[in-house]
Amino acid sequence: MQLFWSQGYEATSLQDLLQVTGLSKSSLYESFGNKQSLFTAAFTRYFDSRARQMRERLEQAESPLAFIHDCLLSVLDDAQQNKPRGCMLVNVANEFSTGDPVVQPLIELATRRFRQVFELAFELAQARGEQSTSQPPAVLALYMHCAMSGLRTQAKSGIAQKDLLTVIELVMANLR
Secondary structure, rough: OHHHHHHHHOOOOOOHHHHHOOOOOHHHHHHOHHHHHHHHHHHHHHHHHHHHHHHHHHHOOOOOOHHHHHHHHHHHHHHHHHHHOOHHHHHHHHHOOOOOOOOHHHHHHHHHHHHHHHHHHHHHHOOOOOOOOOOOHHHHHEEEEEHHHHHHHHHHHOOOOOOHHHHHHHHHHHHH
């Protein structure tokens, strides 16, 4: 998963996979069938574990909007890396677009899972009076997903951290 996340599907060679997994070529093919099946398993693991972590963080957050703010601020963690990886979902969506009939449904599923967590956060924020009810939680979840995708892409491209922080605060101001 880490290798595909860092390098992308096309740039990851079979030799890279063998080296990272410690498997022989025959064992890799026996276990996963082919490179795309291994990629599919890795990507699925990524979005399953990320969505689960997000739900846990939402449950533990002091408030739903604090959770949203923390999600936005998490972009800064990636920006501090020597070579930011960005979001694996965004990377996969950019690499495959809608051109792969196997990967496209996974991109849609991953997007839906992340948006569901954001939608729940906005439902809770509205129920607690933390946020206006002028926009439906589903619309706000879409906005948040797009904002996060854009921020992660900009972090990966090397935009200054102070500029990311400015955008994060603008997004939060628009959510209140």
